[in-house]
Amino acid sequence: MTQIDPRPRVRPAPSRGGARTTSGGLFRAVWRWHFFASIVVVPVLLVLATTGLIYLFRFQLEPLLHPDLLRADRPAGMDFQQPYSAQMDAAERAYPDATLLAVAEPRSADRPTVITAEMPDGTPREIYVNPWGAEVLGSLNPDTTVSGYAVRLHADLMAGAWGDRLMELGACWALVTALLGYYLFWRGRRARSRRPRSLRSWHARIGALAGVGLVTLLVSGLPWTGFWAHRSRRSPPTRAPPCGALTTALSPIRPPHWTSPSPTATRSPGPRARRRCRGPTTPGTAVRSPTWTPRSRSPRTKGFGIR
Known part of the structure; x- marks a missing residue:
């Protein structure tokens, strides 16, 4: 019998494309x-x-949907608008149960004055008043408008x-x-x-x-x-001011077109703005209190409607 030796096994060369395969x-x-x-x-x-x-x-869409509320006709020969007190009185007569919160001045000569109010059931209401004749044009719930639904869906x-x-x-x-x-x-x-x-x-x-x-x-x-x-709005803790310092005024910051119709509409500093001063203070001096800045109205705030 003839014995045939098996061929030696040849090991395959290492693949050079290992990095490419992984990549x-x-x-x-x-x-x-x-x-x-x-x-x-x-x-x-x-x-x-x-x-x-x-x-x-x-601002371009809502006047097309509500032209009777968001357009104010200027009478012929009249070159001045009624004061805000007269417009607020007209709104109070039209909605005696509503609580007036703020007044937004007209954006242009053909736009009405917007008075933000709160109804007895807690729902927001925007009252539109013609600034030329102090006539109430009507009101809307800002959450039920097209832009109101858009804001709520967006949020x-x-x-x-x-x-x-x-x-x-x-x-x-x-x-x-x-x-x-x-x-x-x-x-x-x-x-x-x-x-x-x-x-x-x-x-x-x-x-x-x-x-x-x-x-x-x-x-x-x-x-x-x-x-x-x-996470992003967490501010680092600040050190309390020393005792005996001069008191600073608490002045809320509002948009330029906002005015407070009544003293009750101005917010007061919350409990976080109050600080206690440890230790005796000099008679006749006040304790410094931090300046209070209210949170601005964001689109997610209830009642943020047409301005």
Whole structure:
């Protein structure tokens, strides 16, 4: 018998594309995350974009829907407007049970004066008064207007805390999707050079430009949400002023077109603005109290309507 020796086993050469395989796997994983995250993010972005656009053009949209309330006719030969006291008296006569809170002066000569009031059941009400004749044109609930619904949908989908968390989560995932898209844009530059007119190449170029505005809107809007607002608005603790210092005036800051119709409309400093001074003070001197600044009216504030 003839014994045939088996051929020696040849070990395969080590693959030089191990790094490419790992990199390609990361690219495909990031692409999947970018694709599936966009499915969740796109409906949220459509709601935010639509409602934000409606609220942005509310001054042009609401007069078209309510021309009898948001337009004030100027009588012929009259060159002066009635004082705010007369306009407030007219509003009180038309709505005796309402509590007047603030007055917004007309934005132009053909716009009415807007008086913000609160009804006995707690619902907000905006009373529109013709500044030329001190005539009440009517009133609206700012939460039931088109811009009011848009603001409430934009904030929390009219679902309270759960809707706010859902919109905040969708905005966060939109930010993640944009960052993943920029990674794919950088890694896929060679493929775009080979096929510059493909649909994926056009998507990458348009997304790279639109992503700048998207990231700017998301970063500027997230501080108005629930969780991000609680984290971003936390101010560092400040040291208490020394005893015996001069008292500073408590002057609330209001928009330039806002006036207080009554002394009760001016807010007073809350309990957080009060500080106790330990130790004796010099007779005849006052204790410094911090200047109180009220929180500005944000679109999420109840009763934020047409101005």
